[in-house]
Amino acid sequence: MSRPAVLIAGTHSGCGKTTVTLGVMAALARRGIVVQPFKCGPDFIDPSLHRMVTGRASRNLDVRMCGADWVRRTFARHGASEGCAxxxxxxxxxxxxxxSAATLAKTLKLPVLLVIDVRSAAESVAAVAHGFATLDPDLSLAGIICNRIGSDKHRNMVAAALQAHCRVPIIGFLPRSEEVHIPSRHLGLHMGEEHPLRGEGLERLIHLVEQHLDLDLLLRIAGERRDVPPVSDAPLVATGSPVRIGVARDAAFCFYYEDNLDLLREAGAELVLFSPLHDPDLPPDLHGLYLGGGYPELHASQLSANSTMREQIWAFAASGRPVYGECGGFMYLCAAILDHEGACFPMIGVYPFVARMQTRLRSLGYRQPRVEHDCLLAPAGTVLHGHEFHYSTIDADGADVPAAYRMENGASEGHVHKNTLAGYIHLHWGRTPAVAERFVAACRKAGCGREPF
Incomplete structure (x- = not known):
């Protein structure tokens, strides 16, 4: 029997699908339903908001980055068996x-609820809905949510047009409300831990959803999802002694794919969370470090001031123990971060680089780096998969640091110093799960015959 699930999509970015999704998740959870959240695409920020309203880790489902089989595996593993995904x-x-969300919906046979921003439109909304419903006959457009209704008269005009020209059920009409607006940040939306839509704001959103959306109809649609053929789900098998890997996790380092963390655990790692912002020391008995992405530039002063943590991570890397850093973690491993005002904040100094913040986005998109030389994560010849987005650039000042990867455009990436590997790309290991095994094995080997750090 298939698990109840829906995909909430939008006609375009900015139509309100994140706000609607959060409201639906929170309202269903308020009913006592176990809501398992997922996010289409490589984004880290929306999953943090999902966790905020459901209390459950949200997982990324990206057919392009991870492949269809991995997406089916992740969804089968973590879809709510007694609730609703x-x-x-x-x-x-x-x-x-x-x-795209359409590709994901077809891959998992998910019914789609389409959010349409109806501000400044009325009868024309029916043409939009009809176009989305008929463009791809293999897609199940199962419901419409009209967002930003201005008045009862506006609602009635839109409803009449939809009922006359589109056979897709209407889930409801959400009124315009600045009280539940989600402000943006330079890399996207605000993270869940610091989000302004908390407390009273979230309560107002739940009330709007409960009052204006037919949640019973939504649940019936979710329950009618078709079966998906089963996929192989052979977990990694841990071999050898267990290892402890320190994972930096706080407001500065919060971008991790949950699947990567799962793979490390399957490969035999105990993940020990620590905060470079707040902890004076590294956790004891570590064999390796994983420094994820996030917003180190927003916390550069505090990170720099925590000199004991910086010194201990530098010594850890200098000892030859494995350290892996991505994007924000890579910036932290550099000699300094230079902010927009020109202020310079010393960082760890494993790499003789300065990460310089820019006012415009410097890189965005999917990446498939090829490993040129055997490295911490993979042997030469391996093609890795990930996503890159950042506002900083690297001032190398002539420093000659070896690179492990070659990008599609010929550029070098993945900077190597002893057993430390770091770069801008956020890798997802779904297509290459052996990465986790290799990282754990390197941690085990580095700790063999000597005390953990």
Whole structure:
């Protein structure tokens, strides 16, 4: 029997699908339903909001980055067997090709609820809905949510047009409300831990959803999802002694794919969370470090001031123990971060680079780096998969640091110093789960015959 699930998509970015998704998740959870959240695409920020309202880790489902089989595996493993899985789309429903919400919906046979921003439109909304419903006959457009209704008269005009020209059920009409607006941040939306839509704001959103959306109809649609053929789900087998890997996790380092952390655990790692912002020392008895992405530039002063932590991570890397850093973690491993005002904040100094913040986005998109030389994560010849987005650039000042990867455009990436590997790309290991085994094995080997750090 298939698990109840829906995918909430939008006609375009900015139509309100994240707000609607959060409201639906929170309202269903308020009913006592176990809501398992997912996010279409490589984004880290929306999953943090999902966790905020459901209390459960949200997982990324990205056919382009991870492959269809991995997406089916992740969804089968973590879909709520006794509740409802709610998947948030990305951009517009059909945007993104292989990485689109439409591709994901067809891969998992998910019924789609389409959020339409009806501000400044009335009868024309029916044409939009009809177009989305008929563009791809293999897609199940199962419901419409009209967002930003201005008045009862506006609602009645839109409803009449939809009922006359589109056979897709209407889930409801959400009124305009600045009280539940989600402000943006330079890399996207605010993270869940610091989000302004908490407390009273979230309560107002739940009330709007309960009052204006037919949640019973939504649940019936979710329960009618078709079966998906089973996929192989052979977990990694841990071999050898257990290892302890320190994972930096706080407001500065909060971008991790949950699947990567799962793979490390399957490979035999105990993950020990620590905060470079607040902890004076590294956790004891570590064999390796994983420094994820996030917002180190927003916390550069505090990170720099925590000199004992910086010194201990430098010594850990200098000892030859494995350290892996991504994006924000890579910036932290550099000699300094230079902010927009020109202030310079010393960092760890494993790499003789300065990470310089820019006012515009410097890189965005999927990446497939090829490993040129055997490294911490993979042997030469391996093609890795991930996503890159950052506002900083690296001032190398002539420093000659070996690189492990070659990008599609010929550029070098993945900087190597002893047993430390770091770069801008956020890798997802779904297509290459052996990465986790290799990282854990390197931690085990580095700790063999000597005390953990």
């Amino acid at each position: 709610v998947v948030e789309g990305v951009m517009g429903l059909f945007d993104g090709g292989e990485g």
